[in-house]
Amino acid sequence: MAQHPLGEHRYALTTTWTGNLGTGTSGYRDYTRDVVVRAAGKPDLLASSDKPFRGDPTRWNPEDMLVAALSECHLLSYLHVCVTRGVVLTSYRDEATGVMREDGRSGGSFTEVVLHPQVTVADASMVEAAREAHHQAHEWCFIANSVNFPVRFEPTVTVG
Numbered sequence: 001m002a003q004h005p006l007g008e009h010r011y012a013l014t015t016t017w018t019g020n021l022g023t024g025t026s027g028y029r030d031y032t033r034d035v036v037v038r039a040a041g042k043p044d045l046l047a048s049s050d051k052p053f054r055g056d057p058t059r060w061n062p063e064d065m066l067v068a069a070l071s072e073c074h075l076l077s078y079l080h081v082c083v084t085r086g087v088v089l090t091s092y093r094d095e096a097t098g099v100m101r102e103d104g105r106s107g108g109s110f111t112e113v114v115l116h117p118q119v120t121v122a123d124a125s126m127v128e129a130a131r132e133a134h135h136q137a138h139e140w141c142f143i144a145n146s147v148n149f150p151v152r153f154e155p156t157v158t159v160g
Contacts, residue, residue, distance in 0.1 A: 013039040015047075032056065063100055063110075069143045070113050070151055071096040078117065078137035087130045088122035090160060115153040120160040130157045 019032030033049035034056060049055030050063055060068075071094045082089045094117045102108035121130045134155050138144055144151040 011039075013037055019048075029054070034059065063098065066110065066147075067096050067098040067113055070098075070141070070147070071115055073141040073143040074115050074117070074134075074137055074151075074153065077140040078119075078133060081133040081136045081140070082130065085129050085133055087126045087133060089119055089130070090122055091118075091120040093118045110147070110149045112150045112152060113147075115151065116156070117153060118156045118158075120158050122159075124159045127157050127159065131155060 014037070016036050016038070017034070018036055019034040021031055023030050025031055033054055035047040037045040037047055046059045047065070048057075048059035048061055050061040051057040055061055075092055075094060078092065079089065081087075094115050096113060096115045098113040099111045100108055101111050117134065119130055121127060134153050138151070138153060141151075
């Protein structure tokens with residue numbers, strides 16, 4: 001990532017198809033959907049299409065990565081909000097879900113992503129502030145602000 005004036009950030013990566021079985025895309029069943037995503041200084045990400053689209057279910061698919069990006073962005077924004085509001089967070093786990101609907105014309109789109117953050121705070125006096133902090137985190141999440149479908153959150157806050 002390179003930082004530019006006025007808070008503009010740029011990202012670069014390389015996506016390489018590795019699924020040529022010898023005859024390229026000579027037929028729909030003649031290749032795999034295996035892909036390697038590389039970014040400087042980071043481990044390779046092994047990816048594919050989703051299983052219903054002839055992909056390898058052991059690899060990340062674009063739909064997984066979109067839901068993961070939304071979940072992680074909310075988490076990181078939430079950590080920042082908690083610090084600014086004096087909420088001492090001791091754990092955070094999100095079981096995020098997403099719904100993508102095919103349109104019947106070989107396309108489709110996500111209709112929603114729902115985040116289910118389960119957070120633990122250090123003291124009972126922090127529960128309400130921890131619950132409210134999700135709203136600010138959602139507003140601050142760059143990825144949630146970049147998609148054209150609803151990203152909802154249904155948090156659980158416990159003391160521990």
